[in-house]
Amino acid sequence: SAVISQKPSRDICQRGTSLTIQCQVDSQVTMMFWYRQQPGQSLTLIATANQGSEATYESGFVIDKFPISRPNLTFSTLTVSNMSPEDSSIYLCSVVLTGFIGYTFGSGTRLTVV
Amino acid sequence: LAKTTQPISMDSYEGQEVNITCSHNNIATNDYITWYQQFPSQGPRFIIQGYKTKVTNEVASLFIPADRKSSTLSLPRVSLSDTAVYYCLVGALNNNAGNMLTFGGGTRLMVKP
Numbered sequence: 137s138a139v140i141s142q143k144p145s146r147d148i149c150q151r152g153t154s155l156t157i158q159c160q161v162d163s164q165v166t167m168m169f170w171y172r173q174q175p176g177q178s179l180t181l182i183a184t185a186n187q188g189s190e191a192t193y194e195s196g197f198v199i200d201k202f203p204i205s206r207p208n209l210t211f212s213t214l215t216v217s218n219m220s221p222e223d224s225s226i227y228l229c230s231v232v233l234t235g236f237i238g239y240t241f242g243s244g245t246r247l248t249v250v
Numbered sequence: 251l252a253k254t255t256q257p258i259s260m261d262s263y264e265g266q267e268v269n270i271t272c273s274h275n276n277i278a279t280n281d282y283i284t285w286y287q288q289f290p291s292q293g294p295r296f297i298i299q300g301y302k303t304k305v306t307n308e309v310a311s312l313f314i315p316a317d318r319k320s321s322t323l324s325l326p327r328v329s330l331s332d333t334a335v336y337y338c339l340v341g342a343l344n345n346n347a348g349n350m351l352t353f354g355g356g357t358r359l360m361v362k363p
């Protein structure tokens with residue numbers, strides 16, 4: 137199975153600033169996904185990031201707020217822009233491995249906005 | 251995407267068998283049933299996946315009736331370390347759509363000594 141590294145693992149940020157979260161996978165993957173998990177809640181998909189194309193955002197999430205980069209098959213970034221306390225969540229990167237129906241997740245980034 | 255319904259929470263004691271049932275009445279022909287486990291401050295971890303009948307691995311068993319409208323995750327002889335949230339997901343691999351699995355609310359399992 138793939139190893140997924142996320143950085144930072146946690147951060148405390150001032151409102152109005154932006155944070156970029158990095159996701160590094162130890163193998164090439166076509167599909168990468170970014171999820172948000174608010175405190176005590178389930179996971180909500182933010183967007184799908186495929187290399188070589190624009191990210192596809194789910195309803196309620198927009199590119200201006202959550203710009204995503206996918207420069208190659210092993211790396212992606214998610215930026216949380218102009219943060220407010222409502223953005224305090226765990227942000228998770230996940231991938232789909234070839235031949236596997238399901239996700240493999242990173243350990244997440246715990247973001248607190250003050 | 252098939253919607254899933256699970257109990258919000260369950261309590262158990264060490265050494266007991268725990269069965270968590272998930273309803274997915276509108277499951278599609280190509281959909282698989284997948285269960286994840288999530289500990290606090292960690293990403294979800296794959297437990298088991300199945301299409302029909304019974305699947306067993308070193309961690310759990312998954313029972314799926316013939317109509318596939320529900321499934322039951324069975325954890326044998328749970329320990330305190332099995333305290334976690336368990337998610338049932340239903341979906342199929344779709345290279346174009348991407349989001350082939352949607353997370354429901356999950357079941358919060360508390361194992362007591």
